[in-house]
Amino acid sequence: DLHIARALLFLQHDDSSVPDRVLHYLRCGDLTGSDREILGVAQGEREPLRVVEQLGRLMWATDGVSLVLCVDQLEDAGVAGVGA
Numbered sequence: 001d002l003h004i005a006r007a008l009l010f011l012q013h014d015d016s017s018v019p020d021r022v023l024h025y026l027r028c029g030d031l032t033g034s035d036r037e038i039l040g041v042a043q044g045e046r047e048p049l050r051v052v053e054q055l056g057r058l059m060w061a062t063d064g065v066s067l068v069l070c071v072d073q074l075e076d077a078g079v080a081g082v083g084a
Helices: 002-010 017-026 033-039 048-063
Strands: none
Touching: 002 017, 002 033, 002 048, 017 033
């Protein structure tokens, strides 16, 4: 996914506010119009599962390694059947 790859490249930006925007994007947070313009992403691109999938695909394509997530507090994330 071009947007994910571009976002990861923006993490190297000299301006400290740009990496903050990138992390907000990768967390699928709401972006302002200027943030979307800086990062080059369209409005409404907030699909967490797609972001995780694309990060995993990018890691596999570049380094041949798997993405491992350590997840805490699944009840707060709204995952059905957890903590019941």
